Every structure is written in C-alpha cells, then in structure tokens.
Amino acid sequence: MASWQAHFISFLLRTTFKPRLAKALEATQARRLLESGAAHKVPDDLDVQPGEVAGIPGEWVVRHGTTPRANLLHLHGGGYFACSARTHRPYTCFFAAQGFRVFAPNYRLAPEHPFPAAIDDAQRVYLSLVEALGGARSLVVTGDSAGGGLALALMQRLREAGQPMPAAIALFSPWTDLATTGRSAVENEASCSMFVSEAIRRGAAGYLGDVDPLHPHASPLYADMRGLPPMLVHAAEREAMRDDSTRLVERARAAGVEVDFRLWPVVHHDWQMFQPFIPEARESLKIASAFLHERVAPAATPGATGSTTANDAPAPHTARVAAPDVEVCIVGSGFSGLGMAIQLERAGIGSFRVLEQAGEIGGTWRDNTYPGCACDIPSHLYSLSFAPKTDWSRMYPTQPEIRAYLHDCVARFGLANRIRLNTRLEQAAYDEASGLWKVQTSDGSFSARFVIGAIGGLHRPAIPALPGIETFAGPTFHSARWDHGLDLSGKQVAVIGTGASAIQFVPQIAPRVAGLDLYQRTAPWVLPKPNRPIGAREQWALRHVPLFRTLCRWRLYWRQELFAFGFTVKPQLLDRAKKMGLRLLRRQVPSDALRAKLTPTYQPGCKRILISNDYFPTLAQPHVKLVTAGIREVRPHGVVTDDGVEHRADVIIYGTGFQATDTLGPLRVTGRDGVRLDEAWRGGMHAYYGTTVPGFPNFFMISGPNTGLGHNSVIFMFEAQISYVLDCIKTMRRRGLHTLEVRAHVEADHNEAVQRRLLRTVWSTGCRSWYLDAHGRNVTLWPGFTFDYWRRMRRVDWRAYRTQGTRAPRSAPA
Numbered sequence: 001m002a003s004w005q006a007h008f009i010s011f012l013l014r015t016t017f018k019p020r021l022a023k024a025l026e027a028t029q030a031r032r033l034l035e036s037g038a039a040h041k042v043p044d045d046l047d048v049q050p051g052e053v054a055g056i057p058g059e060w061v062v063r064h065g066t067t068p069r070a071n072l073l074h075l076h077g078g079g080y081f082a083c084s085a086r087t088h089r090p091y092t093c094f095f096a097a098q099g100f101r102v103f104a105p106n107y108r109l110a111p112e113h114p115f116p117a118a119i120d121d122a123q124r125v126y127l128s129l130v131e132a133l134g135g136a137r138s139l140v141v142t143g144d145s146a147g148g149g150l151a152l153a154l155m156q157r158l159r160e161a162g163q164p165m166p167a168a169i170a171l172f173s174p175w176t177d178l179a180t181t182g183r184s185a186v187e188n189e190a191s192c193s194m195f196v197s198e199a200i201r202r203g204a205a206g207y208l209g210d211v212d213p214l215h216p217h218a219s220p221l222y223a224d225m226r227g228l229p230p231m232l233v234h235a236a237e238r239e240a241m242r243d244d245s246t247r248l249v250e251r252a253r254a255a256g257v258e259v260d261f262r263l264w265p266v267v268h269h270d271w272q273m274f275q276p277f278i279p280e281a282r283e284s285l286k287i288a289s290a291f292l293h294e295r296v297a298p299a300a301t302p303g304a305t306g307s308t309t310a311n312d313a314p315a316p317h318t319a320r321v322a323a324p325d326v327e328v329c330i331v332g333s334g335f336s337g338l339g340m341a342i343q344l345e346r347a348g349i350g351s352f353r354v355l356e357q358a359g360e361i362g363g364t365w366r367d368n369t370y371p372g373c374a375c376d377i378p379s380h381l382y383s384l385s386f387a388p389k390t391d392w393s394r395m396y397p398t399q400p401e402i403r404a405y406l407h408d409c410v411a412r413f414g415l416a417n418r419i420r421l422n423t424r425l426e427q428a429a430y431d432e433a434s435g436l437w438k439v440q441t442s443d444g445s446f447s448a449r450f451v452i453g454a455i456g457g458l459h460r461p462a463i464p465a466l467p468g469i470e471t472f473a474g475p476t477f478h479s480a481r482w483d484h485g486l487d488l489s490g491k492q493v494a495v496i497g498t499g500a501s502a503i504q505f506v507p508q509i510a511p512r513v514a515g516l517d518l519y520q521r522t523a524p525w526v527l528p529k530p531n532r533p534i535g536a537r538e539q540w541a542l543r544h545v546p547l548f549r550t551l552c553r554w555r556l557y558w559r560q561e562l563f564a565f566g567f568t569v570k571p572q573l574l575d576r577a578k579k580m581g582l583r584l585l586r587r588q589v590p591s592d593a594l595r596a597k598l599t600p601t602y603q604p605g606c607k608r609i610l611i612s613n614d615y616f617p618t619l620a621q622p623h624v625k626l627v628t629a630g631i632r633e634v635r636p637h638g639v640v641t642d643d644g645v646e647h648r649a650d651v652i653i654y655g656t657g658f659q660a661t662d663t664l665g666p667l668r669v670t671g672r673d674g675v676r677l678d679e680a681w682r683g684g685m686h687a688y689y690g691t692t693v694p695g696f697p698n699f700f701m702i703s704g705p706n707t708g709l710g711h712n713s714v715i716f717m718f719e720a721q722i723s724y725v726l727d728c729i730k731t732m733r734r735r736g737l738h739t740l741e742v743r744a745h746v747e748a749d750h751n752e753a754v755q756r757r758l759l760r761t762v763w764s765t766g767c768r769s770w771y772l773d774a775h776g777r778n779v780t781l782w783p784g785f786t787f788d789y790w791r792r793m794r795r796v797d798w799r800a801y802r803t804q805g806t807r808a809p810r811s812a813p814a
C-alpha cells in the first residue's frame, strides 16, 4: 500500500508543477521552476561544505564526529540544464547520514555547455577521486534522473578507457534514452506527475545540440552494458521515463550485469527528492544505501575523521623506501631498449638490467630476416643520434645492416654484460609496501625501482584465421618467421597480404618460384624509392665533418616531416603523393586491368605509404598473379577464393603484418591494487604521451600507445621518450623521490585530446588499417608533428604526476 503522502504529493505535482513545466519553453524559465523551493534543511549532525574536485566546484557532505565508511559521488538530476549539489541535498544528506563521505559536483549545464560538458566534468571528478583514494574500491556512484543517465554514461567512458569502475552504482529514475522512444513516454503521459513528453524532448534537444540522440554517451541505454559494476535501479511505475529504466535493466541483465531493480507504485519521477515527506523515498534510499555498503570496500583513510575536502581525501599509498636489486629493469633489446640502456649508461646510472627473451639482441631487425627486408626511412635518420653510423651503404638501410648496427652499439657502449639474453619477463608486479617492482623472469626474480617496457609495437605476427588452413598439405609461415630452410625454387607460392613486408619480399622470391599468387585485400599506395648508394667520399665526409652529418640528418628529417602536414593538417596536400603513385603505376604496369586492381581507392597515408621500385614490375610478370577476390577457404593443395576458383599452392606465406594495437597485451604487468595492464587497457591502449599509465607507479614505456608514426623515423620519437624517462629518473634521484605516478585525470585529458586530434587526420578518412583497434580507435599513431611531440616531452611537467619522497620537485614550465 502506498502512503497517503505519496498519493498527495503526486497529485499536487501533477496539477500544479507539471502544467507550468510544460509551458516553460525557455531553459531559464524551466530552470527557475525546477530550482524553486529547493531548501532542504540540513540535519544538525551533518556538515555541508563547498569544495572543488579537479577544478569542478561542488559540495562535500559528511556526518561530523564519525568516520565515513565509504565514499560516494552523487550526480544530480535536472535535465542537464538545471539544479546543483545544493538542490539535491535530499540525496547527499541522506547518504551522508548513512555513513558515506559524499561529493556532489556542479557539473556544467546546457544549453550554455551542451554535451559532452557534463560527462567530461563527471569523469574528471571521478578520476580525481579515484586518484585521491588510491583506487575505486571504496567509491560508489549514484545519480538521479539526468544524473542517473550521466552516471551510466560515465561508466561507459570508464570502461572504454580501461579506467577503474566504482564498486557499485545506484540510479534513481535515470534518464537513459534522450531519443524518448520508450512506450511509457506515451502511455504514462497523463499519469506522470512531472513531464509531458514534449518537455522531455525539449530538454534533450538543449543538451544534445547537434549530437545524435542515440549516441551511447548521451543515451547510455544504447551502449554496450558488458562489464558494468553492480547496479541498483529504482523507478516509478507511473512516470513517463519508466521505460528508460525497464529497458536498461533488461539490457544490463542480458549483458551479465548484477542488477537490483524495483518499480514503485504511485510515487512520481525522482520521488527521493521528497525524502523528508514521503516514506517511500526514505525506504528507497535506505535500500540503496544497504546495496552500496554491501559492495563497497571500507573507506581508504580511517584516520581522516570527518574530512570534507578533496585535499583531505585519502592520501595515496605510502610506500616505505627499500633498496632494490637493480634501479632500472628494461624489457626488450630492440632500438628502444638499447637506446634507453645507452643513455642510462652515459648518465652514469649504472644499476640497470636489460631483459631479452630471444637469444640475440635486435628486436624487429633480428626477427625479420625475409629476403629484401629493409627500412623505409633513410639510414641517417633511422639510427640513434647519440650513436651515429657514418658508413651506411645506401640511402635506405637493409635488415642485415641495421642488425649489425645494433650489435655495434652494444659493443661500443659496453652493454653486453647488462643484457640477459634468453630471459623473458614473465611478470612485473608493483609492491606497495616496498615501493618496488617484483620482476619475475624465466631465469629467476629480482626487484627494481623502475621498469621500462621497450617491447616494441610490431613483434607479434598477425595471422588470419583462414577456414581450412589446418588441412593445407604444404608449409606455411609468416614473413617475420621466415623459413630459410625451405627452398622455394620451382614452387607454386601463395602470398597473403600486400603490406610493407610483402612488397619487399615478393620481388625477391618471384624469380625463383614457378608461380606466385599474391592475395590483395586493399591496394597500397606505392611511391618510388630513391635508394642510391652512399659513396666512399660521402661516407668520409659523414665521418670527419660533423656539421655535414648534422645537416644531412636535418635535411632528411624535414623532408619526411613535410608529410605530417598532409597527414594531419591538410589531406589535400597529399595530392602530390597521389600523382607520384599513379605516375609510377602508369610507368610500370602496362596492363589496364592490372593497373585498375593496383589503384588504391583511399587517401594516400590513410594506410602506410610504401616505397618500392620493383614491386609493380614483379606483378607485371606472367607467372605472378594478383588475386583480389576474398579468400573463402584453404584446401590441402590450394586456396579457394570467393568466386569459387581454387588456386593451386605448395607453400603459403603470410605477409599479414603484426598485432600492433595490443602490443603489451601478453606482458603481465600488475600495478597498484593488483590491477593488470591488460585489464586497465580492456577498452584499448592508452598512456600519457605513450609513456606513463595511472595506477602503475615508476613504470615507463618506450614506443607506447600513440607514439608510432606514419611518416618519419620512430627513432626520433624513441629518443624523445628516452630523454623524458631519463629526466624523470635523474630528477627523482636528485630530489630523493621514490615513486612517481601520472595523475589519472591528466592522462585521461591527454588521451581525449589525442583522439580528438586524430579524428581530423588522414588516418580517420575511412580506410581499414592496422593503426586502428577493434573499436576503431587509433591507438598507435601520434596525431601531429614529431617536433611538437619532442617539444612537449622536452621537460617533465611535474604537475601531471603524484610523487612520493622527501621533497617534491619544482614544476617545470608546461
């Protein structure tokens, strides 16, 4: 039986408030109406204080004289255009009385600040709280009406960014469908005490602006519900937004989310706002409090009794200083790991170890031994500036030359005894008690203060799952695992893929084989390769005239960098590249039909531009066939394409590239609170300038997310990261700091900015490339000029980091 108060207030609202709200066409009018009469009497035992979290103002509410048992972030309702923490004290005060330390932010309101301002603010506040609390386990999120939708949208954002979820959420009459497609909007129009559906649509339009109402961050009803935290949903049977809840619950349960749902009779939308007057409101909030308390961990700072400001929120973990076995552990001995090792050595930081799982150093340039393997970047640029090589034989280095160069670096800088070959990093786990990393390898364990992941982006071959491949009678291998024992002479060879590797080895093997079928999904843009030899006189000048060497390097750098204009600022500038590519095709491929198949249909640069002088002529040979039909299946002696044709094959070679968007996937790195890197990256890789990750103190990466390039030498980027990491380590040693961890909201802001910039680049013009992950996000490339990256990495901005130790370093200028 519903209480008489519920009946009475529903009736009162339906007859007085609802008609006035329906007529309030201007947001300001409706705002005044919604905020009128919001004067909740704060009980004597509660403290309400204005505060600020991550620069967003709001209110802290706690029960004084007691230690809060957990932390709660409340997102207020008000249709995204009205209300505040103050108007929603019926919620915040109730939860504070139930033992929560509550923060309610005054997120920015529409129409002045349309979507996604509210969600941006909510995320900033949430991440800042998580950071202050040292994790999300003692935090829950609640929201009512629009705030309920906002809380749910926030969960989507967190999941997509791989950021920690709260222990549980509670939603009261949440507004989850801004497209207003639920039946209840029509069926309950008369019975609802608050809204006519037209008023709901008006509110949605003001918040959405030009954004599609089905956008899952605006209408989280349409989002993927998998992986959301336990959820309580309370809604009213007779409200117009009833189906925003019923459908949400249905979808969330289908996605495996734990949901506690209740539909209340008689009461109106967001009735908990009347908790001093309606028993059902207090009952609903009590049930929610119990639900949240059951799932949340106790507050992280039992000592901070009655604290009411963000600054008083739980302090980060307090590690004791302990002496590690080695200061620095570098994982990987490719260009980036060796470059880091050289700079540590030169800086006099002698306590480091390089782990290499293989029996030889060299990374990419050790693994890729296929015929014709070479670099697409000029030799002088594709080498470490602090370890120059002056006797490159040609403008573009071949794999044996680069491999020899890396061996030479090891010898030149005396690194051999620092490198542990055949030693695989099995797991690195951060130990909060000691502030050190416990490094477990295939050859024993040790502790290190810093771990630097330098395992590269292109080391895990991507092999397509071709139906029937297990039935194939002949040998198969990937270009990065070339089978040199297999003589291809006289064989009928199938090559799958037309990427950077295939266009290098196909011209090399074609003269030996009886026949070669090259399976192409998308035609690459191919430009001529100006690969002249470097003569003895030029080598002499490079060796003996440092200025000449520097100028050479800079000339090549700026020539490559010009492409960044076209890739990131004005794709039209790539017309010249297009013309060059088409001219090469016309010159080298006489057959119209073959040329048509080899002509790309997307912007140059959207996929990596390739360079070759012998690729097209090879394809024009009679025993080489370009197959553009999709592969249907593999049979014991051939490959069947979608057109039903079976192409005979004795050998299959995969030129299908690498799993570039999940580079650290197999690496087991466990940070604070036992969170694994692969878990933190479930929604896609992300890091602060590709180098540091929140929750992983003293962990760095070289060649991490969004530091790859489509136009210039990645060695330039590696060097920027190496000097950044070195600066961090040196400053920490100088200042007596023992841990450093990037702030979660700083990293989140950085990544959002990177993703926004990427949307305006050639890589977002619609082609399917290995730069994009399964969600279509570009997690591999830096979105601008390399000198811009270098400029940003030149000095460490210490404001981006939480540090621990004796003294905090001064902030460097941004």
Ligand SMILES: Cc1cc2nc3c(=O)[nH]c(=O)nc-3n(C[C@H](O)[C@H](O)[C@H](O)COP(=O)(O)OP(=O)(O)OC[C@H]3O[C@@H](n4cnc5c(N)ncnc54)[C@H](O)[C@@H]3O)c2cc1C
Pocket: 331, 332, 333, 334, 335, 336, 337, 355, 356, 357, 358, 361, 362, 363, 364, 365, 368, 373, 374, 375, 376, 377, 423, 424, 425, 426, 454, 455, 456, 457, 458, 459, 500, 501, 667, 702, 703, 712, 713, 714, 715
């Ligand atoms: C065929 C090919 C051509 C390329 N051409 C170009 C080019 O033209 N221009 C360009 O800029 N880039 C090019 N690249 C990209 C190239 O990968 C980078 O330029 C660079 O070499 C990467 O260096 P790295 O040290 O970061 O990684 P890698 O060279 O991949 O080295 C990583 C090392 O980490 C080791 N490792 C991995 N996991 C573990 C573990 N758990 N424990 C211990 N050791 C581990 C690996 O064995 C490896 O030795 C090319 C890549 C390939 C494959």
